[in-house]
Every structure is written in structure tokens, then in C-alpha cells.
Amino acid sequence: MPVVTYRDALNQALREEMDRDPNVFLMGEEVGVYQGAYKVSRGLLEAFNERRVIDTPIAELGFAGIGVGAAMVGLRPVIEFMTWNFALLAVDQVVNSAAKMLYMSGGQIPIPIVFRGPGGAALQLAAQHSQALESWYAHVPGLKVVAPATPYDAKGLLKAAIRDDNPVVFLEGEMLYNAKGEVPDGDYTVPIGVADVKREGSDVTLICHSKTVTVAERAAERLAAELDVSAEVVDLRSIRPLDTETIVTSVQKTNRCVVVEEGWPFCGVGAQVVDELQRRAFDSLDAPVLRVTSADVPMPYNKKLERAAKPNPDRVIAAVKQVAYLD
Amino acid sequence: MATKVLMEALSPTMEEGKVLSWLKREGDTVSSGEVLAEVETDKAVMELQARGSGVLRKILAGDGATVEVGSIVGIIAAADEDIGSLLQADPSKQAPPQAEAAKPAASRPPPKPESPAMAAAATTAPPSAGRVKASPLARRLAEDRGLELAGVSGSGPGGRIVKRDVERAAIRPLPVAAGTSSGYEDVELSQIRKTIAKRLVQSLGPIPHFFLTTEVDMERAADARAHLNGLDDGPRISFNDIILKAVAAALTQHRDCNAWWLDGKIRYFNEVHLSVAVAVQDGLITPVIRNAHMKSLRQIAAESRELADRARNRKLTPEEYTGGTFSVSNLGMFDIDQFTGVINPPEAGLIAVGSIAEKPVVVDADVTVRRRMRLTMSCDHRVIDGATGARFLQTVRRMLENPLAIVW
Amino acid sequence: MSQPARLHHVEPGRAEFYHRLLRQMLLVRRFEERAGEAYAQGQIGGFCHLYIGQEAVAVGALNAIRPDDYVFASYREHAHAIIAGTAPGAVMAELFGREGGCSGGKGGSMHLFNVEHNFLGGHGIVGAHLPLAAGAAFASRYRGTDQVVLCFFGEAAVNIGAFHETLNMAALWELPVVFLCENNRYGMGTALERAAAVWDVYRRACSYDMAEETVDGMDVLAVYEATRGAVTRARQEHLPTLLEARTYRYMGHSMADPIHGHYRTKEELEEQKLQDPIQRLLRQLLDDELMTDAAIERMRGEVEQEVEEALRFADESPEPPPEALYTDVYRD
Known part of the structure; x- marks a missing residue:
């Protein structure tokens, strides 16, 4: 199977879906002439011309709304935010327009749109450019929220998102764009709302998504080697809808759980996972579910402080020792 | 035909309104759409309009009265029309004749004295439960194996009984003094x-x-x-x-x-x-x-x-x-x-x-x-x-x- | 300004057209009066923004587009929904929150939708529907159709970022959209002069090199002509226009707000009412002998009956079933 980067997997998905459906177009800052701020859209302008690959001014609220308006009359826009930090300017259109249109029109107007771009922290970009905001969007009924961790999932989920008749918030990761993995040639989709067990284990479940999948996998390797603890790694892939079946099944097997996420702790994705577990797997829990999150602070610039703020394998291992009563 | 003047819902959250002042008096001729009174809602001062024409025969909620939305505050009817039946109908919906504020405070019933038993109970803080601490899984396992959790010593934080404690207790009798x-x-x-x-x-x-x-x-x-x-x-x-x-x-x-x-x-x-x-x-x-x-x-x-x-x-x-x-x-x-x-x-x-x-x-x-x-x-x-x-x-x-x- | 001005040129050969405009204005005014009463009786809840006084704008403008053109409006949109083709009963039922409402009782006064007639809302966040309208115009260009988008909004929206972002992109990309600003002079209780550095809304267009025009919004024929010009520009040249219609609302911002008080005087309101758009058209049709008193009375009777039927329809329409709570959140 060909090995490609996460970036190119996304590029393939866009290219294939634009080939497949003439209603699909890509709009955003620097997507065309510049070839994409992170080169996800490389070559698309040449392949599809400026009718379908549209460079915008820096006006997130405006072009997000134009995307929603185009979706109201049946087009299938893919709106690229250079990063999700800038998408905060467009939250009104994502939440008040895209998410609610179907409901408040009594089912008349679906909004088949994808909002995509990198989220989370990269390296030393400081407070305004380093944040994982998936829980903001996941809070809103009417939106779907996905955050793939691997090239395979990135391509399959983006194709599924573009074909979905609902607004999908698609969170990529700047630090993931160069990640490599096997991606089959040809058409496939990864269903939205289905988690993936990335590694099987029996002693503890590590629940993660996006960049923290790597963190969890590294922790799992060390847990096995150093402490003889067998960790199961569950990649949520979709935050909303949340695949509670897979989560609950895993924890019923392992009896212990640590949620690893890049967002802040308060009202984070992990809080929702913990809520599901305490209701649906209460009698299977041998310890309280613990969470490893970003520190509850704006992201510092300093390299060491930044490293300390992010989830890492050491913090995951410490949490696992606690839930497995190994301290 | 007589028209009831109702306290209208003049804001989405309004449950009651206060009649600030009547701009018309009993006996005045009014026509539909004319402003009868000013009403203070939870949001603003609004105008209460006549929904019918005739003579304002009766004011049932005077200046300063606070009444529920839907209550009758007045009656518009022809000068010679019998409004007796309207005045009697549905007394529960009728506004009190005088302002709430005018009620003497003393008319409120005095608070009931608490019974001595109640007072005593209140001073004794309820004891915190000295329950056996065990994880949900340990509880389930103990129940499955017929083990009393109270007899199992917990190795988890704060003495929490966890899965391994139950498993160990199940295979080994507790140490006897x-x-x-x-x-x-x-x-x-x-x-x-x-x-x-x-x-x-x-x-x-x-x-x-x-x-x-x-x-x-x-x-x-x-x-x-x-x-x-x-x-x-x-x-x-x-x-x-x-x-x-x-x-x-x-x-x-x-x-x-x-x-x-x-x-x-x-x-x-x-x-x-x-x-x-x-x-x-x-x-x-x-x-x-x-x-x-x-x-x-x-x-x-x-x-x-x-x-x-x-x-x-x-x-x-x-x-x-x-x-x-x-x-x-x-x-x-x-x-x-x-x-x-x-x-x-x-x-x-x-x-x-x-x-x-x-x-x-x-x-x-x-x-x-x-x-x-x-x-x-x-x-x-x-x-x-x-x-x-x-x-x-x-x-x-x-x-x-x-x-x-x-x-x- | 005590005597109302004559209307924009009236042509004797178009009596039937004028009758239609008059009838539509009478219909939406009566509709709003009855909606106000139903609100006061508790049959309508939430926010309810009435259009009384501004009828010439919606009626004039919506008669200047084709049925396949798209319409977007703000939350003061009962009249727009009706004139765009929605049955008054379906609008009243929506205000009542009933299943027979044009949004199934789930949208309410501020979220009227009628896809069949390309009436695309009913939007409750000031200025937020301007980019949506530009998006529909973008789709029109994308598909190579000649459909035009007509977007109504109040003058308070011109100070919000979405207005500027949208006008810029609409001009830059040459989108076929008419931005019709209904300048009724007050954003809730704040006069335009207290909210904007530039008091002529149409002048904002020069920032985006966009065509603009200002028109007497109490003159239904003037609004019709101005909109027709802007629509033609959009359809034939794909160029947007900022059209400012100067109008006046007789009611409070919403049913929960005072009609006058701290922010405007009763005298101002009474003076504005002398320019009433319905009275002006009516008087002129009588003066020019394009309509008789009897015909007007007959028309009022018909309109009265139509609104009563709308109320009856709304009243008889069932409440949405409990399971409607969870439908239409996602499209399967």
C-alpha cells in the first residue's frame, strides 16, 4: 500500500471529491495561487481553476457565511480556515447559521458544508495560535466534529465529511501534516461517528484523538515495556457523534480509563467521555477515570513551559499508574 | 357588545403587569386602538390599547395595581349594556380591586414557629456516612462472590477497596487475631x-x-x-x-x-x-x-x-x-x-x-x-x-x- | 413636511399592477395588526417584530424580482415571507408555533423559511444573513444561472463587520445581489445618528466601488423602480448594489418595546404617519381615478377575510408532536 503524508492524504480526498461532484468547491485564504498555507491544496487551482478554488480576503466571518449561503442553495462548499484560531471570528456563522438552519427551517434547508483547517498547538506559536477548540464545536447540536490522527483516517473522513449533508467541523493538526501512513489507492470513506481501536490491551483504556493518539501510543509502548501494563488505545476520530459503544466496550474489558486530549480540562472532550463512562460503565470501573489535558492556562511561548503545558507520555503513564493503583 | 380589557402579555417574559396610570376614566368613551392605560412590564412602560369601542364602564385594577397577564382590568361596553354577568364571571381571573402595595404588611400571616424537635434536629449536623469505600467494580465482584466488603481491607487511596483486594480476599481467609x-x-x-x-x-x-x-x-x-x-x-x-x-x-x-x-x-x-x-x-x-x-x-x-x-x-x-x-x-x-x-x-x-x-x-x-x-x-x-x-x-x-x- | 408628496410617476395603463401593490400592502398591514393582537392575547410568544409602516419597501422590492430569485431577510420578515409567496396562514401558524407553520413551528417569528418560493429566512442575528445572501449569489455565478439575490436588512446592520466583509467580497467577485437597507432610523431604540459616523447608508458603497442608490421607502412605486434597476444590474452585469430605502416603523422594536418614549417622540411618530405608504398610494389612485372607493372597500373586505382565515388556520393547526423536538437536528 502506498505510504503518503497526512497532508497529501487530505489533498487526495479534496481532489477526488471535486472530481466526483461538480458541486464541491474549496474556498479560503491562500488556498489557490499560494497553494495553501500548509500546502494541503497544492495543485488544486491548476486542476480545477479559479471557479472552484477560490482565494478569499482575510474575512473569516464573511467567507464562512458565503459558504453557508452557497450550501443553502445546494452547493457543497469546503471552507478552509488557515487555522481554527482565526475561525473564532466565524463562530457566529458556524453556530448560528450552519448548525441551526435545518432545525429552524423545520427541516427544509440542510447545510452540506465542511469547515476545515489545522487546530491545536504547533511549536512556540504562543497563546493566540495554540489551542484545541473541538469541545466548543462539539457542544453544538447540528454540527458534526471530526479530528483524524492518521493519513488513512484523514482521507477517509474528509471524503465522508464532504459527502455528509450536515455541517462538519474538520480539525486537522499542523504537527500531523507530515505524519506518514499507508493510504490505499482509490475511493474509500471512514464513517463519521466510529472510533478506532488503534492498539488492543487489557489493563487500561487510553482514549484520545488527533495529535494525542501518538502520545497515547507512545505511553502504551512504554507501559508494556516498563511496567508490564497492557494499554488499549482508542482513537475517537469523531468527537460528535461520539462512539460511546466502542469506549464503553473497551472500559468494560479493562476496568480503567485515562482520557488524553489536547484541549483545556474545563468542559473538555474528556469531560464528556467521563460522563458517558460513569453512566454506562459504572459497575466496570475499578478507579475514577483520569484526564490528561493541556495545562489550564493560555499557551506560553517559552519552549520548556510550552512542553510542560502539553499532554505527553510521562503524564499519561503517571495517570495510568494511578488508575491501576501502581503507585 | 362588551369587550373585556385584559392585562396583555406585552413582553415575552411578562407574567404580570403593573397599571401605572389609567389615561381614561370610568364613563369615558373610547374607540378601538386608543390607549387606555400605561402598564409597566418587566421590560418597559407600555401602552394598553382598547380592543373594542364603547364606554369604559368599569376599571377593575386601579392605578398601581399589579395583576397577572390575562386578568380583567376593565370593561368596555355600550353605555346602557348590562355588564353584571361579566363582572361575576370567572372571579379567579378578576384583578384585585386595589394596589398590591396598599395592602397592610401586617395582614401577612406570621411565620409558624418551628417545633422544638425540628429546631433540635437542625442543630445536630447529619453525620457523614462512614461507608466502606470501594470501587464500583470491587462492589460488583464482592457481591458476585458473596463477600462482605466490610471485612476486606482496601489497598487503594484512602483505603479504597479495589478489584485486586476483592480477588485476594476471595482466595485467602482474613487474618484472625x-x-x-x-x-x-x-x-x-x-x-x-x-x-x-x-x-x-x-x-x-x-x-x-x-x-x-x-x-x-x-x-x-x-x-x-x-x-x-x-x-x-x-x-x-x-x-x-x-x-x-x-x-x-x-x-x-x-x-x-x-x-x-x-x-x-x-x-x-x-x-x-x-x-x-x-x-x-x-x-x-x-x-x-x-x-x-x-x-x-x-x-x-x-x-x-x-x-x-x-x-x-x-x-x-x-x-x-x-x-x-x-x-x-x-x-x-x-x-x-x-x-x-x-x-x-x-x-x-x-x-x-x-x-x-x-x-x-x-x-x-x-x-x-x-x-x-x-x-x-x-x-x-x-x-x-x-x-x-x-x-x-x-x-x-x-x-x-x-x-x-x-x-x- | 405636512403634505405627503406625490408618488413616483404613476402610469394610467398600469392600474392592475397598482391594485396588486395596494392589496399586498393592505394584507401585510392587517396581518401585522392582528398578529400584534394575538401576541397581546398570549397566542404568540417570544420576540415579535412588526412591520407596520414599512410595507412599501417589501412590497415594492419583491415585485421587482422573478419567482426563481432568492430572498433573504432579517427577523422583521413576516411581510417579506408573505409577499414572496408564503400563505398568510402558514406564517401565522408559525407565529403560533404550530405544525402547519412554514417552519413547522420550530422557527417562530424570526425564522420563517419557504424553500418552495426561494424565501431563505428569517435570520435573528443582526447582519449575519448578509454573507448568506452573498453565498446564494455566489452559487448563482458558480452554476452560471442568472438568478439574483435580494437581501433585506435594517440600517443598524451597516455598522457590523459582516456587512463590510460581505460588501467587499460581493463587489470583488461581482456577485448578483441587491443589498436593500430598510433604514427605519432606529436600531431598537438607538437612532442612526447616534450609532453611525456616516448618516447616509448608501454612501458606504463607495468603499467597495459598488453601485448605490437611495430611495423614498414610503413610496412603493419608487422602491419598485429602484429595485428593478438594481436587479437588472445584478442579472445582466453580475454587479451588486447597495440600495437604501428610507422608511419608518410605527411600532416598537418588538412587541415588548415601547412605541415611543425616551428615544423618539410621539409627535415625530404622528408626523411620519402622514407619509403612510398605504394612504399615499390609495389617495393617488383615487385622485387619478385609477380606483374607486367601492373597490377599495371591497379590497379591504377581502384582505380582512384573508387574515381572519390565516388566524383560523393557525388556531386550528396542531401543536408539533413531542417527537418533533428531536427531528431536523441532523439530515440523515
């Missing part, structure tokens, strides 16, 4: 002691714990330890060894804390057998230093080290970890300032030892830095009363603050 010797005296329970025991169990759970904390100045103990360890032979003395020695010595002076709670009686010991909590890989075990009150600091140091090693290697025999009369648990090495330990039944007391830390303290009106340590004693209230425990703890503190007192 070691055989007795003549080194004790059984005392039958007096009525008052029985009643205290019963009531405290009812209120707090299987073991009615209470806790006493004191802070000990460890400067002298540290000096003594440094001197002793400066001698070249013999085992190194740890702070914990000094604490064990002090506790053992103090217990000889406070037999009322060196005891077991047994069903129907309390056993007071003349000998001190100290249970020393040792963390092992999968939990916690308490090997016993027998006759600790008779042993030298060197013997205690050597024996506690040896027992701890054997505990970690799982080499202890049941005799070696049962039969203690009092427990000491030390988490100072984990930088725990203070904590409350869970009593190791049938023992009646435990001292939990926190870390030794430098702290500013006032000595002779000067702020100075001293090494301080916190001791927290857990007491079984069926055996030890507050003052009993406090006196014992005071002795321990004095001994540690003046190590010579240990051998006095």
Missing part, C-alpha cells in the same frame, strides 16, 4: 460504654473514627538522630524508628489507647505490639514489632528494617502481620504534610505521620525556622474518647520534642 496470652485484661462493657458504642456505630459506620492532629517540633529529635547515627556501629536510625519508640513508650503510660475492640468487650493490653504500615508493590501490609515497649531504639530500627524488607519480598508469615495493638503509618517520605489513616481492626488507634518540613514558627516571640512534623491520630470512638486520645498524643509529642523523656 493472634492467640492471646496473659499480657492483657478483658473488661466487660459497662452500660454507658455499650450505649456509646452502639450509637456511634449507628451514626458513623462499622468503626466510628475520629481524628486528632498535633504538630511536633522535631529539632531535638533530629539532633538526637544525628548524634546516634554518628556512632559508627549499629543500624542507621530513621525518624520513623524514633517515632515508633516514642509511641511504644507513650502507650505504656496510656493503656486506654493500647486496646482492641472485640464484640462485647474491650481488651486492654499490657504489652505494646506495634503494627507498622509498609507500602508494598500491590498494596500495603502491617508487620508487627512485638513487645516494642521493651525494645531499644537500635532493636526497633533493626527489626523494622528487616520486617519491611521481608514484607516487600512477600516473605512475611501471618503471625508476623497480625496481633498488633496499635498502628503507625508514615507517608512523610511522599511529602504528605498530614493525613488520616484508617484504623486496622480490631486495634483502636493509629498514628499517621506526615513529612518533616522547615517552617517559620514563633519561639520566645521571635520568628524562627524549625523542623516540624504533623501527627494525626485516628481513634475508634468506641474505645478511645477525645480527651483520652488527646492526652496520649500529647505524651507522644512531648517525648519527641524531648527525646530523653522516652527513657525517663
